[in-house]
Amino acid sequence: MTQYSDSRRKFLKTTSTAAAASAALPYWFTASRSAAQDYKSANERPIFGCIGTGDRWGNRKDGKFGGVGEQVLKYTDIAAVCDVDASHVEQAKQNVRQRRSKGDDRPVETHEDYRRILDRDDIDAVTIVTVDHWHVKIAIEALKAGKDVYCEKPLTLTIDEGRQVIKALEQYGGTFQVGTQQRTEMGQRFLKAIAMVRDGRVGDVRKVTCVIDGSPVSKSIPVAEVPQGLNWDMWLGQCPKVPYRLGEGGENKYYTRTNCHLGFRWWYEYGGGKFTDWGAHHVDIAQWLIDQNGPDQGPTKITPLVVEHPCEMDEYGNPKCDDRFNAASKFTIRADFPNGVEMYIESQGRNGIMIEGTKGRMFVNRGTVAGKPVEDLAKNPLPDDAIEKVYGGKVPKSHMLNFLNCIKSGETPISDVYTHHRAMTTCHLAAISARLNRPLEWDAKNEAVIGDEVANAMQAREQRKGYEIKV
Structure with a gap:
């Protein structure tokens, strides 16, 4: 995993010309034909850790797979999944492995404690699809750890938590997308x-x-x-x-x-x-x-x-x-x-x-x-x-793709x-x-x-x- 991640980071660091060109475009810009193709190369696919893997992530009660996890797997690689419910995390692991390309046998690590994901240098970004009262604590610690964050709505349990996460974002930086998909889809x-x-x-x-x-x-x-x-x-x-x-x-x-x-x-x-x-x-x-x-x-x-x-x-x-x-x-x-x-x-x-x-x-x-x-x-x-x-620009194809494009460009996502x-x-x-x-x-x-x-x-x-x- 470390070698794979290092080669991908090296690739991204050598794309400064492309990044400079994309900076001239609106932050939400998505090329209608090639957007999904942008993340087909293994070196371009960010490595994700998924924190919270219940119904909204994709482990639905009807047995079908759909939700945030499905969106992540369209464009990225998932190295680890985490949940305080062992049944959720094991099912998430199976969902990831079943949807990888044939012959891709890289491990999908499972964790109960989200901090184990934040400790990993090979993980670039996290999804937070936990219960509402956990969102901000995990998000702030993820920003501290240098991870980009996609967090489900509602982001906060209280008004004060909103001020805290803004303070953390301004202090530690990073790309942060909130999962209010009505802004891009529907x-x-x-x-x-x-x-x-x-x-x-x-x-x-x-x-x-x-x-x-x-x-x-x-x-x-x-x-x-x-x-x-x-x-x-x-x-x-x-x-x-x-x-x-x-x-x-x-x-x-x-x-x-x-x-x-x-x-x-x-x-x-x-x-x-x-x-x-x-x-x-x-x-x-x-x-x-x-x-x-x-x-x-x-x-x-x-x-x-x-x-x-x-x-x-x-x-x-x-x-x-x-x-x-x-x-x-x-x-x-x-x-x-x-x-x-x-x-x-x-x-x-x-x-x-x-x-x-x-x-x-x-x-x-x-x-x-x-x-x-x-x-x-x-x-x-x-x-x-x-x-x-x-x-102010072209409407993105999907909420998750907008997040990934903003990780590349450094711009602010649509649901900031x-x-x-x-x-x-x-x-x-x-x-x-x-x-x-x-x-x-x-x-x-x-x-x-x-x-x-x-x-x-x-x-x-x-x-x-x-x-x-x-x-």
Whole structure:
């Protein structure tokens, strides 16, 4: 492995002429014909370590392989896989070996502890597809170790974690892509919607509604024996030490009745419910659309209009029950922005984004772009370069390929840490206001809740000893 990696690095170091030429292109540039061919040469293929190899990585419950791991294997080589669940990591190893070229018998190392991957000099980049509360700690330590990072959304568990990862990126450098694929894929529907807004097709935007669904509810979930091969203490990480829980039911693979795999998102201890699940996608696109995802930008006020939780919250916004899903199941949250736009984050209705302006309205989700402004395109189409202007250049073929091209060029990927932090700040504030059930005034420049000590304290969480995040 060392000899293979050294020869590849030598090749990359001798391509300065090509790198200089590519630097003149937009950072997201992807040649439509030759993009996939760029990584066919063994010397050009970065070596990856994959941290977290569950459902989203590719080890799906239906037995099919698909997800981040599949994307990595299209363009790179995977030298090692890591997971705190032995069943996940063994299946990941088999998936990698089965998809390599015939005769490629290089080892695929398996690890339980992600630090073993970060220690390896032969690994250039990592994917982080763990539970949400592990993202930032691993990402910061990966940057320290000189690795480029592809991390699934939502990047952060708290607002403070966003500041920490930005500080680490600026201190240690590296290429960092967040896995919000709506920015590049999904048939470019979201890009088309943004391009239409930029072209004035709905007039001045006044209201944007993001329907992100509500978190599922559950009955009491019993304490259960920790499955063999699962390091439960390490899975919990920075979160409080609690018993493992598992109950019957939950046919939807994402609604498994547990506080572990495929159920963790519905507990505020490990995530933000739908606020940070679908919110990480739709709020991100909405803030991009209204030009509110840059430095010092964001909402001025967050107001909970409707909130329902599966269990009661105490005065500090903490769930009073510990045996069931506790994230908000029903909500309407209004976010007021300084440019006069009202954003509504809602649980009920058709999943997607409704955009309302002075000249009309349109709706966009992963399946459609609809509304009269869209119908009018038949007679008055967008300029040929309208979607490219959203980016400032050619739209990439895939999220992963954009990441790899940016590793080569040193440019910033499409889903960067900075804009993601601004979108996630709105999502986290929505969750905080819902948990406290009161309005919050937000100072975006100083990143502070005005006049509410409890809400301000909720920008961070206490971290269990031994699992603290340090930049």
